[in-house]
Amino acid sequence: xxxxxxxxxxFLLFFILIFPLLFLSDKCSADLNDLIKYEDKHENxxxxxLASNKSGEKEEEPIDISKELTIPEDLDYQLFLGLCCGKCGxxxxxxxxxAGTPEPHELRVKASLSWGKxxxxxxxxxxxxxxxxxxxxxxxPRRMNMYMSNLSIGYAFSxxxxxxxxxxxxxxxxxxxxxGNGVRSSMYSQGIADTMLMTKTLLYADDFLAPTSQVSxxxxxxxxxxxxxxxxxxxxxPYSMQLGSGTFDPLIGILYEGSRTPLxxxxxxxxxxxxxxxxxxxxxxxxxxxxxxxMFQVRYDLVGELQxxxxxxxDIEGEAQxxxxxxxxxxxxxxxxxxxxxxxxxxxYGGSTVDLTAGVQWQPFHNHILNVQFSFxxxxxxHGTQLERDFNATITYYLEFPLSKSRRSKKKDKGLDILxx
Numbered sequence: 001x002x003x004x005x006x007x008x009x010x011f012l013l014f015f016i017l018i019f020p021l022l023f024l025s026d027k028c029s030a031d032l033n034d035l036i037k038y039e040d041k042h043e044n045x046x047x048x049x050l051a052s053n054k055s056g057e058k059e060e061e062p063i064d065i066s067k068e069l070t071i072p073e074d075l076d077y078q079l080f081l082g083l084c085c086g087k088c089g090x091x092x093x094x095x096x097x098x099a100g101t102p103e104p105h106e107l108r109v110k111a112s113l114s115w116g117k118x119x120x121x122x123x124x125x126x127x128x129x130x131x132x133x134x135x136x137x138x139x140x141p142r143r144m145n146m147y148m149s150n151l152s153i154g155y156a157f158s159x160x161x162x163x164x165x166x167x168x169x170x171x172x173x174x175x176x177x178x179x180g181n182g183v184r185s186s187m188y189s190q191g192i193a194d195t196m197l198m199t200k201t202l203l204y205a206d207d208f209l210a211p212t213s214q215v216s217x218x219x220x221x222x223x224x225x226x227x228x229x230x231x232x233x234x235x236x237x238p239y240s241m242q243l244g245s246g247t248f249d250p251l252i253g254i255l256y257e258g259s260r261t262p263l264x265x266x267x268x269x270x271x272x273x274x275x276x277x278x279x280x281x282x283x284x285x286x287x288x289x290x291x292x293x294x295m296f297q298v299r300y301d302l303v304g305e306l307q308x309x310x311x312x313x314x315d316i317e318g319e320a321q322x323x324x325x326x327x328x329x330x331x332x333x334x335x336x337x338x339x340x341x342x343x344x345x346x347x348x349y350g351g352s353t354v355d356l357t358a359g360v361q362w363q364p365f366h367n368h369i370l371n372v373q374f375s376f377x378x379x380x381x382x383h384g385t386q387l388e389r390d391f392n393a394t395i396t397y398y399l400e401f402p403l404s405k406s407r408r409s410k411k412k413d414k415g416l417d418i419l420x421x
Contacts (some may be wrong), residue, residue: 036142078285091257091264093293093359094371094396098218098255099163100202101154104318105405107156108164112396113369118144122388125381133181133385138331139341141387142184144240147171148193148235160202168193170226170243176341182376186239193226194244198251212260218253218270228320229282236322238329238343239284246278253289264303274314282322285314285350301363309375316346330350348384353377369398 092099094110102108121128121140121218147170152163171190178185198220205214226244228392249327253270272287293307322328329344331337342348359373373394380388402408 022186031256049064049406052390071408080409083403091259092266093291093295093305093357093373094361094369094398095307095357096255096268096291096392097198097253097270098197098216099218099253100369100398101200101216102156102400103402103406104156104158105403105406106150106156106408107401107403109399109401110152111150112394114147114392115391116146116186117390118146118387119390122380122382122409123385126380128135128385129200130177133342136385137339137341139176139185141341141343142175142177144172144174144353144387146277152196159205161201161207163279164198164200166196166198167225168195172241174241174343187232187237189230189237189241189243191227191230191243194213194249195223195225196251197221200255212256212258216254216255216257218251218268220251222249222251222272223299224278225250228278234278235333236320236328237318238341239320239346239349240343245274245284246280246284247274247283249274264297265293267292267387268363274317277318281324282316282318282346284316284391286313288312295361299320303361305357305359305361305373307357307359307375309357310353310380311355312352313350315350319346345384348386349377350382351382351386353381353389355389367400369396371396371398 050324094100095224100108116119121133130140147306150166150168152164156162170193173185176185203215203217205211224244224246228242228244228246230242231415249272251272255265255268272284276285290310293303295303298304324354327333329333329340337346355375356378357373361369361371363369375392377389
């Protein structure tokens with residue numbers, strides 16, 4: 001089956017996920033600019049309402065509608081509050097865990113598709129040629145394409161607590177080249193990856209509706225729904241071609257967000273722990289991540305973003321039973337012989353990377369966000385001999401559903417203010 005076919009099928013799966021969301025927008029809701037224009041239009045107009053005089057009779061009383069609108073005084077710049085609300089989607093890059101927290105009693109749906117490419121070999125911080133790797137291994141990887149789609153659903157129970165679940169689907173294709181004759185071959189795997197359950201708890205905020213400074217605690221657990229039994233003709237595929245970890249892995253993180261219209265910024269750290277061996281007698285390395293980002297809201301429906309992402313992955317501990325005992329991945333399938341490829345050697349996993357990501361968030365409809373991101377590595381220090389990262393491209397579609405208990409739900413007696421509540 002060709003790589004082209006897999007790519008088309010993968011993009012089709014993604015658009016099947018997001019296409020129905022395009023028809024769920026609430027076109028009757030006013031956005032921020034509409035509200036500001038509305039206030040300007042009616043700034044000097046008088047309207048009337050019924051009031052009781054001293055005798056108890058009803059009479060008309062003029063009021064100034066501009067006084068009913070909550071707009072800051074002495075505003076000498078365009079007021080921006082994010083793309084959906086003052087703390088919802090649009091004020092954090094959507095590739096960060098916990099990004100896109102809706103208002104209380106609202107659902108959030110986020111679907112994304114990413115394409116990552118790896119080309120060439122690296123050992124530590126130095127490039128390494130395929131011929132160098134062939135001096136130690138019979139086969140060496142030449143390139144790898146990885147496609148990953150995920151769908152997450154979350155609910156905000158209150159101003160302080162949010163919970164969500166994220167499912168993933170992976171598609172991996174790796175090209176190998178053999179020592180001597182240069183014959184090329186490929187390895188392929190696809191399927192459901194691990195599932196993430198997470199919660200986000202607000203620890204501090206200077207305001208609930210439109211905070212300019214807030215700190216949150218991220219807690220979660222990765223559930224081993226991804227297969228670690230991927231094989232080719234009965235022989236186990238390397239660790240990097242598996243779809244999951246095989247273990248329940250706890251996650252903890254701290255997220256800081258700050259803003260001063262039209263700027264948004266933040267810093268986040270997270271730690272994913274691999275606390276025990278899976279049923280194949282190995283465990284993947286712990287992961288530590290950090291994010292630094294800045295965002296600029298160009299207009300009410302457009303935000304530009306720049307992000308620095310750092311990641312450290314520890315070494316694989318242990319060795320898969322099929323590799324250590326049965327000889328999978330060894331020359332002549334003999335566990336006493338050398339590894340066929342660096343991919344089967346657990347010493348060739350882990351390391352540190354720093355990426356630069358640029359992106360744009362656009363609001364096509366009310367409560368909808370389309371986020372496009374492109375990243376490339378600034379620094380790579382890899383353990384052993386590994387494929388080095390080339391680039392990663394991601395497209396994300398984000399949608400919020402205000403429910404009946406939400407501040408933003410449609411109510412006849414709802415007032416009109418600058419936040420749209």
